[in-house]
Amino acid sequence: MASLGAAGAGGAVMIGFGVLGEIQAYSDGVAVDLGPARQRSVLAALLVDINRTVPVEGLVDRVWGVRPPQRGRPTLYSYLSRLRRALDTMADEASADRASIVRRPAGYALLADPGVVDVRAFSDLVGQARAADDGRAAVLFERALGLWRGEPFAGVDTPWFNSLRDSLLGERHACRLDRNDVQLRRGHHAALLTELAACHEALPLDERLAAQFMLALYRSGRAADALRCFERVRRALAEELGSDPGLELGRLHQRVLANDPAIGAPGAPGAPGAPGATAVAAPAAGAVPISGIPSSRDRALPRQLPATPAWFTGRQRELAELDKALGQAGQPGGAVAVCAVSGSGGVGKTSLAVHWAHRNTDRFPDGQLYVDLRGFDPSGEPLAPAAVVRVFLDALGVGSGSIPVDQEALSGLYRSLVAERRMLIVLDNAADAAQVAAVLPGSAGCAVLVTSRRRLTGLAVTHGAYLLPLDVLTASESRDLLGRHLGEDRLAADPEAVTAVLEHCAGLPLAISVVGARAAARAGFPLAVFAEELQDQSARLDALDAGDLSANVRAVCLVSYRALTDGAAEVFRLLGAAPGPEIGLAAAGSLLGRSPAATRAALRELETVHLVQQSAPYRYRMHDLIRLYAAERAAVDQSEESRERALRRVLDFYLHTAYAGAKVLTPLQHHHLELEPPLDGVSPQAPADQTAVMSWFRAEHACLLAAQGFAGRQRWDVLVWQLARVLDGFLWRQGRLHDHVALWRTGLAAAERLGEGTARAWAHRRLAHACARSGNHDDALHHADSALVAAEEAGDLSEQARIHDVTAWSWAQRGDDRQALTHVRHSLRLHRMGHDPLAQANALNAVGWYEARIGDYRGAMAHCEEALEIHRRHGFRDGEACTLDSLGFIAHAAARHDEALAYYRRARALFHDLGNLYEEANTLANLGDVHLALAQPDEARHDWRQAVGLYDAQHRTEDARRLQAKLSRTPGVST
Structure with a gap:
């Protein structure tokens, strides 16, 4: 040493x-x-x-x-x-x-x-x-x-x-x-040359070192090698940092090209200080000295914003929020105003940021800095904070020779230069909060607008950033964007194709713009061609590729996917395959076979990069195009066995939880259903009461129907049939008529494939009931007859009795009350042979109802009061509500209107508490009739209007039309 x-x-x-x-x-x-x-x-x-x-x-x-x-x-x-x-x-x-x-x-x-x-x-x-x-x-x-x-x-x-x-x-x-x-x-350039060459080879991005090497080469008579050195540096900077050489290196390059004697070796002819040499002029005002930091009067005025987005559309609410978040920048004593716009790839974050920035340049008279941080870039790694600061120092006029090597000194110089200035700094495509925090200015005069696929919550915590999540375009904004590409005439020529294109693009600006650009390039093609291309789910992402990484929905999704941890990537793949438009936390846990905490952590990671959205507390949804991409990745990166097992787990979750709920709603129908134990990793829920059950079914009904449809396509017939059974009671209560019919058509197909008599009888009977309620009486009777044949073959008397109930309903809907009474009396006889008191009570109520329909009020009252006593004794509130409604009908028909009013009000309250919207609507209509009979038209109008609202929601067009006609005929009633 x-x-x-x-x-x-x-x-x-x-x-x-x-x-x-x-x-x-x-x-x-x-x-x-x-x-x-x-x-x-x-x-x-x-x-x-x-x-x-x-x-x-x-x-x-x-x-x-x-x-x-x-x-x-x-x-x-x-x-x-x-x-x-x-x-x-x-x-x-x-x-x-x-x-x-x-x-x-x-x-x-x-x-x-x-x-x-x-x-x-x-x-x-x-x-x-x-x-x-x-x-x-x-x-x-x-x-x-x-x-x-x-x-x-x-x-x-x-x-x-x-x-x-x-x-x-x-x-x-x-x-x-x-x-x-x-x-x-x-003048010791020759002695330095070997060492400079080695150092430059090791540090090709160091511009000050490159300038020294170029100068030594030039002074050694190797001007061509100096120019080649500059070109290597220029390419390296472009590839690694996405920037051009700084001012000092660029000026040296120009002087080498010009063979400027001012950069010759000391003492050489024409060099500075040589005899007879011309003095080098001092830099003009506003120029940057070759080896110094610009003074305040010499500072550059950067205008780095990219071009205004050509197709920017809508976003008025978001622009107003940006005005509010960044409009107060520069207030004395305040902090730096920071706003972070986050959203999925292709949702238009950069377009929004650049559009707002151009609209507000007058607020920032000292310039605008912009950099693509490459946080989610398909072609490279994120920019290091030091590289970002170096880019900004270049823009601010600092020569590369004056840029410190030390990171803290580098940041300090940058913050010093922007202090007391009113500038807008746009940090586009950030990887995370740490990358942004490292390049934030220190003074309140600047505003910083950040975009990222991540929710930069950390930036809000540490720097008070305003977080602005960006969603897809609205329907009207989506149409406007497509119109910007194609013109209104072309949209008006084929409105159906426009609707289809926009539906498949699902509001994603990138997708709409890709289709718009492709269609604009084929002006002679009908728009329907592109709509048809998008119709095919398996090829939809191919159709949303404009031939460039930045205009390719699949490539945009890939960048976000690669940013995930291995565990979150698997969750992403499996979620893409899960049935239904969304998924709850508990269902997701069973799909993945993970604990709630582990599931929540993985979903939080996906949510952070906007690959899923939390549409409601603990409910998660994927954009349609992202879901397609997730399914593609699952097919490539996930084994078929693991995918199938995950899907069986989530279907087991739906089945077992729905069964637990169905037993609370309609114990009469479900106590004989036997299920296989759920697979390992499945955690079914057990809703505590009817309110909790109805809440769960309302949240999950679309997923349950999708699960049944998926099971049907896989030919998992036992699951298909059992899902129909456990969903039946909820759909019946809610009056979801079309869903109810579809549920049992799928269930019947599975039961037919299973070939089991009881299952076939059940499916035909429930389909008959659903068809009757939806007004398809011919199909109702056909399936009732088929159900009866299957039940008789199986020797099932209780099922035969229930089929007679449905057949009676079908005949009544066709106006034949006597034929209906015949069937319900037969049903009562069969039920009395069994040991099910609630089934007997239901049959008693039905007999009383049809007796009242043909004018036998005494017999009707006796049968219905017996039914009411049984239902109350066993605590079956559904049966109690239906029987109270029947008693109201009997009293009203016998002109005992006050008594009828009391029965109907109790029935309506029970139906409402039970969530039985179908029967609540009927009882409201009946209440209106009683009020009219009591000369109380205002109360009648009130009840009928409520009933019409429920009918409309249930798509019961004929029932709604009937009540509207009553409203129009009643004096003083406005239609």
Whole structure:
């Protein structure tokens, strides 16, 4: 190592310490044994803070990092004791250069002359060199560099030492660059050339180093090599950072091209300082000095915004929110105004940000900075914060030679230059909050507009950012965007094709623009051609590819997919295959076979990058095109066996949870259904009461129907049939007539394939009932007859009785009440042969109803009152409500209107509590009739209008038309 320290008086022992390489200590030029590597690192940890106290915790952290040994402190004390003994051998008691380790209240310190440590000597020499003239500086710089023996703290690997090592290597590089400048000014380019070539090869993006190498080449008569060097740097900057060379390197390139004598070697003809040379003019006002930071009057006025988006459409609400979030930038004493726009790929984040920025340039008179952070870029890695700051410093007029190497100094210079300025900074396509935070300005004069596929919640927490999530376009905005591409005439020529195209693009601006651009390029093609192309789900993503990575929906999805952890990527794939328009947290847990906490964490990751949306608390939805992509990835990256098992798990979840709910809603119908145990990993829910059951069914009904449809396509017939059974009661209550018919058509097909008599009888009977309620009476009677044949073949008397109930309903709907009464009486006889009191009560109620229909009110009252007593005794509220409605009908028909009103009101209240909207609508219509009979037209109108609203919601067109006719005929009633 280079000699350190100085000889003491009377020839005292000379000592020195080295960390700029292996950790070493010398006494009179002889190496001192410092013990094992960990012990040497303790000495180094004290040397870098020489004469300052280092806490014990700090020493442990420096020496061992995040995983200290269990006996870390005792081991540390042992090392310190041994080091004390080693230091004692290095100098006598009287030596001025003596070094010692002392214990202080707050920790330990190594006391010695700082000049005996090579890293402190290096720093002192560099400081002296930078203040000296070129001749003296050259000597000092060489002495400083001569102290280096290799990488600092060689062989030590802890986070603290690694960080310090990187910082010191940066300081050495800066020293070399300063030394190179001095030697080039002195005309020593030939001596530097070999070293410059090696350094440039190792650091091809360092523009200051590249400029020095170019200048040395040029002065050595190798101008062509200098130009080739510039071209290599230009390509590397474009590929790695997406930027062009800075001002200083660009000017040097121009001077080399022009063979400018001003950059010739000192003393050469025409060079600065040579006899007869022309003086180089000082930079004009506004120009940037070649090796300096621009003064306030010389600052550049950057205008870096990309072009205004040509097809920008709508987004008025979001633009207003941006006005509110960023419009107050520059308020005295305020913080930097930051707004982060987040959304899925292709949703139009950049277009919104750039459009708003162009609309508001007058608010930021000191310029606009823009950078694509490449956080989600299909062709490269995210930009490092240092590269972003360098791009901004270039735009602000800072020469590359004046850009610091140290990250903190770099950021400090950037923040200093934008301080007190009114600027807009657009950080597009951020990877995460950390990437953004590292390049935020420090003064309140600036506004920062960020876009990212991630929800940058951390930025809101640490910097008060306003978070603006961006959703797909509305229906009208989507049509406007397509019209911007194709013109209104072409849209008006085929409105059906327009509707189909927009439906398949699902409001995603990128998808709409891709179709619009493709259709615009084929002006002679009917728009229906493109609509038909999008119709095929398997080829839809192919149709949404304009031949460029930035205009390709599949490529945009791929970038987000690659950003996921392996666990979240699997969740993404399986969610794409799950049936239904959305999925709840519990269903997702069973799909994945994970705990609620693990499922929630994975979904949160997907939600953060906008691959799923939480449409309601703990309910998750995918955009249609993202779902298609997820399904594609599942087919490629997920085994068929694992996909099938996951789908069986989620169907098991739906089946077992729905069965638990169905038993609460309609125990009469479901206590004989036997299910296989759910697969491992499935966690069915058990809703506590009817309110919870109805809430769950309402949330899940679309997913349940989709699950049944999926099971049908897979020919999982037992699941298909059982899902029909457990969904039946909910759809009956809700009056979802079309869904009810579709449910049982699918269920019947599965039952027929199973070939089991009871299942076939059930399916035919329930389909008959659904058809009768929806007004398809011929089909109702057909399926009732088929059900009866199947039940008789199976010898199932209770099922035969229920089929007669349905047949009666079908005949009544056709206006033949006597035929209906015949069937319900037969049903009652069969039920009395069984042991199901609730089934008997239902049959008694039906007999009473049809007796009232033919005028036998005495018999009707007797049968219905018997039914009511049984239902109340067994707590069957559905049966109680239906029987109260029948009693209301009997009382009304017998002109006992006040009694009828009481029955109907109790029935309506029960139906409402039970969520039975179908029967509630009927009872409201009946209540209106009673009020009219009591000469209470206002109350009648009120009840009828409520009933019409429910009929409309249930698509019961004929019932709604009938009531509207009553409204129109009633005096004073407005239609």
